[in-house]
Amino acid sequence: MANLRIKLVKSLNGRLDKHIATAKSLGLRKIGSETVQPDNPQTRGKIAQIRYLIAVTEE
Numbered sequence: 049m050a051n052l053r054i055k056l057v058k059s060l061n062g063r064l065d066k067h068i069a070t071a072k073s074l075g076l077r078k079i080g081s082e083t084v085q086p087d088n089p090q091t092r093g094k095i096a097q098i099r100y101l102i103a104v105t106e107e
Contacts, residue, residue: 050087051107056080058101067098076102 056076060068074094075083084107085091095104 051084053105055082055103057103
């Protein structure tokens, strides 16, 4: 199965609590932190919610 590399490129300060929780559930804590997640509908839904905060590349 394919993987997605997700990088936090904008700050979580002042964001909605729901969006902060979504970023943390993906393993993103600080600006510049990266994580590799499986490409599935659950991960795609999380990405769609916080797409303005992250950069995504396919592996």
